Ligand SMILES: C[S@@+](CC[C@H](N)C(=O)[O-])C[C@H]1O[C@@H](n2cnc3c(N)ncnc32)[C@H](O)[C@@H]1O
């Protein structure tokens with residue numbers, strides 16, 4: 001088992017803001033970063049495996065799009081036995097390298113196909129499950145509908161999409177409260193004020209969140225006939241969408 005290193009990437013004053021990138025430094029600390037930054041992350045990953053168990057059919061594929069180090073891929077492997085392949089896609093070479101290393105001692109990892117590519121360039125075919133866990137938010141906004149439409153077209157009958165995103169909250173008291181609580185969550189997990197504000201600046205215009213309403217309207221526009229919001233922790237929301 002490969003350990004994660006502690007995330008201290010934003011703990012030093014860094015001069016001009018550099019846009020956030022999924023480079024080798026982020027890949028090295030990613031498990032610690034995502035656990036301390038995304039409330040409910042472990043639960044979401046575990047539940048995604050249970051969704052896979054329910055929907056994956058022998059002879060089909062599960063896609064983990066924007067797989068990072070493969071937490072969702074491993075969750076699927078833990079829950080789904082039998083003839084199901086998992087296609088794990090990320091365009092960050094350091095993430096795919098880390099995924100391969102983490103699969104080395106995982107049972108049934110021969111069923112995983114790691115792919116280093118842009119998710120917009122990857123064919124989605126014969127899919128019983130597609131997972132976009134905290135990935136769509138990094139895709140240019142004008143490319144999101146086309147990606148979701150291709151995913152919907154690649155699903156077999158009964159197949160589902162799991163979409164999980166940081167959401168844009170409204171600029172009212174309730175929305176501001178969620179944002180403050182998310183920052184409290186980071187503080188409670190040991191992030192400094194400098195780290196919180198440094199990362200906020202680096203993510204600006206890189207992670208582009210949208211409202212719950214915008215996501216749900218786009219899922220319908222992409223042709224999904226059923227959309228269920230099944231998970232929310234502060235300003236992180238997940239949907240299941242089916243054809
Ligand atoms: C927040 S991480 C996803 C976390 C991961 N799904 C998990 O559950 O641990 C976002 C990932 O999406 C990847 N990514 C962003 N844009 C991408 C694109 N256009 N194509 C492929 N991967 C992309 C990043 O490299 C990064 O690893």
Ligand SMILES: O=C(O)C(=O)C[C@]1(C(=O)O)C=C[C@@H](O)C=C1
Nearest residue numbers: 033034037038134166199200207
């Ligand atoms: O919103 C933040 O501050 C985050 O850190 C969120 C987030 C994400 O949602 O992907 C951003 C970058 C890292 O990948 C981990 C978590």
